[in-house]
Amino acid sequence: MTADGGDIFSARWIIEDAFHSHNDYALYVLDGRIAGLALLAELKSRYPSARVHSDTNAAILPGFVNAHHHCYGVNLINQGIRDDLLEPWIFASAGAADVAPRLATEYAAMRLLKNGVTAVVDACTAGHTAAFVEAKIRDKIAVYNGLGLSCAIAPGERWHNQLVHPHGQSQSFLTTLPEVLRCKLQRKHVARTRIDPQSFVRFLSRMHGEYRAFECADVWFGPTAPHWTGRETLRDIAREVSKSGQRIHTHAEESRLQHLSATAWSFQGAIAELGKAGLLSDGLSLAHMVWAGEKDLARVAEARAHVVCNPSSNLRLRSGIAPAPLMKRMGINLALGMDGTSLAGDDDMFAEMRLAQSLYWSSDRVNPSLTAKDVFDMATMGGARLMGMDHSIGSLSVGKRADFVILRLDRLEGPWLDPGIDPVELLVSSAKSADIQSVFTGGQLAVSHGEAKKCDEKRILQNITDGMQRAADQRLSASEYAAVKSALQRWYDGWLTKNAPQ
Template sequence: RGAPASRVFGIAERILKAYEDIGMRVSYSYALRDQNRLVYEADEDFCRRLPAAIGTELAEYLKAQAIPLPDHLGLFVDLWERAGRNTRERARVQLAPANLHWCSDESLAALRDYSAEYRVGLHMHLVETVYQKEYARRRTGTTALRHLHKLGLLGPPLTLGHGVWLTEDDIDLVAETGTMVCHNASSNLRLRSGVAPLNDLTARGVRVALGLDEAGINDDRDMFQEMRLVLRLHRVPGMADVVPTCAQVFQMATAGGAATTGFADRIGAIEPGKAADLVLLPWRSVAHPYLDSGTSPVDAVVHRARAGAVDTVLVDGDVVLENGRVTRVDKAAVLEELAASLRVALRPDEERRRRLSREIFPHVRRFYDGWLDRVVHDPFYAPSSRR
């Protein structure tokens, strides 16, 4: 295994150990990228667009970070072995083709085959932005989803992250193949990606999960707040019964999310035979000072619950949060250690990366000039009108 892959494996091991120390359940995957790591063209072609000094420096940096496809596949196998070949109680390892623009057809085919051989799921970001929709048209002559279907990737093992720019025909194909979608509403708003067609996805029976995308993008990391956002974001004008209900959103955050992991048969519902993964909060925190007796508990939780009110968390029956405090590690000490590590001055290589990113950014913006000139918008939702 080459140096970049070995470095990633070491980091992944520490991440998995942190989940283990805290007692959390984790479905982990390392995203595969084997092309187009900065813009939507080959790295070497983009470097040639840049002023010579910047292009040479960037090319050297990208080359040093590159992980060959065999090393990517080996990294997955090593992590899968570390997770007891996915038999450990609280850890599963899956595959993650990062996105169409980051993956060659060769790597997509390889991950498809590994998913079948090792019986693990795949999580892939797809058409998160309108630029990705246009990239797929230029690369494949069709939609990103149709291209994945041609390669044999669609089906129940695959979860698509985002899917903001899926077409009506795409959604029909997602439903027909049993492919799942993970909706990341707050991230899509923060990054100006758009609003996913959730109402149409659910109308066609697509299984949808809720996600936060990544902690650095959703700063509050509050799934209760995410549920409220999803509930309200898709309430299109009118009185037709086409908008998500509290029960549907709650199911997306629980059973829907569970279905995208390697624990789908063990978590996501409170019923005999399932693991006791429970989040408890005082009823007063959602019912005080008044809650009508006809309001369902699910409605109350989706509309009113806050992460700060959570009192107890159990994972497989073990208490990992009690009286609002983590039971297995000293959270305050861990956060202070993290803060101290971030207060130190940047290393020379970090300063170099920061400078290089600032120098490259204007060229990245220029690369996409005119990309959307041919894109025709026909929105799923019409929340306002010019006339």
């Protein structure tokens, strides 16, 4: 790209955002920013020294925002970890190969970028010490920003309910298991070293202060879920947030068992606990919200908090379908996340949008179905708003970062294409990541014909292979997993029988 005159990119369609598409338009990119959006002839006249890149059989669209993601490294099924109900699956996924966080992030970031994702919320596990968490955060930001991705790193921990949801019942549950399995779960899930909550809060507050001036990176509080965090820690987080404006990202109302049993004893449910702690605000993002009721959603809407829908993950882990049409009608900002568990494990945001539109269908006239434009907005500006970065990412508006995808239309065009087709409708219904020709981040070429240009893909793949081979196999055996799953079923069946609504 030229250093002085900038670059003009033209296509059949420029999709500025979900609701504004332009025929035969072009983008003018200068110093990593979108400096013009107009007809090609007009931009060429205005900027005669700019290099022109023209393709009449392509569409240019904003880079996607993956608003909730976990870096598992190699796909879990490749590690022998099968989909299941969320609660037993958690025990299996904890046995995923323990590759270095930087390496897992490199692999995940490269995959996301090749799929047109240019911004991500990384919900990671904190770890055992502040030094370990700091190294993890710095490595993740360096990896994402090195590839040109904007990022928010949201570390969290599970201090409560490591085994079962009703608080304080882990040891009781352990007594129902055979001794060998009891010792294994005690060591892996209950007794493992965790950063203490007070240090966690102080440390993440400091890290946010260090990165708050960065346009493309932020550090958030990522309490794994309210019932896994504890009231005192939630209140401590709220005190820091009130002073700094730091954002919060958490899982909430993901599974039916979580929804029912997390209200046991004095715990009042995820949204009620977040409200009591003072965390319901426009700086809060809630992942999943599959089982949230209308009263809780009304509180979320009133607080202007955000919700990340994760349709693939919620299907794979048998959690259900989020009430997205109701959320949309209430005015809640919706984003889209792939959660590290997209339907085919391929991180294809086109497939995620397509699934979202198919699932978030409603026969209720009061809560109309989500349209193709709605889910495209979720995957772009909805995520940008959630990240608090909508001033710089999420659309192809003048002044924003030049993060965009050039998509070939050859396959989509087929033998015939209605000349009046809406491009967003076409892309959501039919596009695949394989149709991506190139991805630009900050105006720089990041992916070309499936090849990542800002990293050594062969090195990353070889390092992942080596790391997987070295990693100790910590998974439960098939018989152990069957025993845990059976014990969990009995435990929750017993709890639900005793605590069923009258």
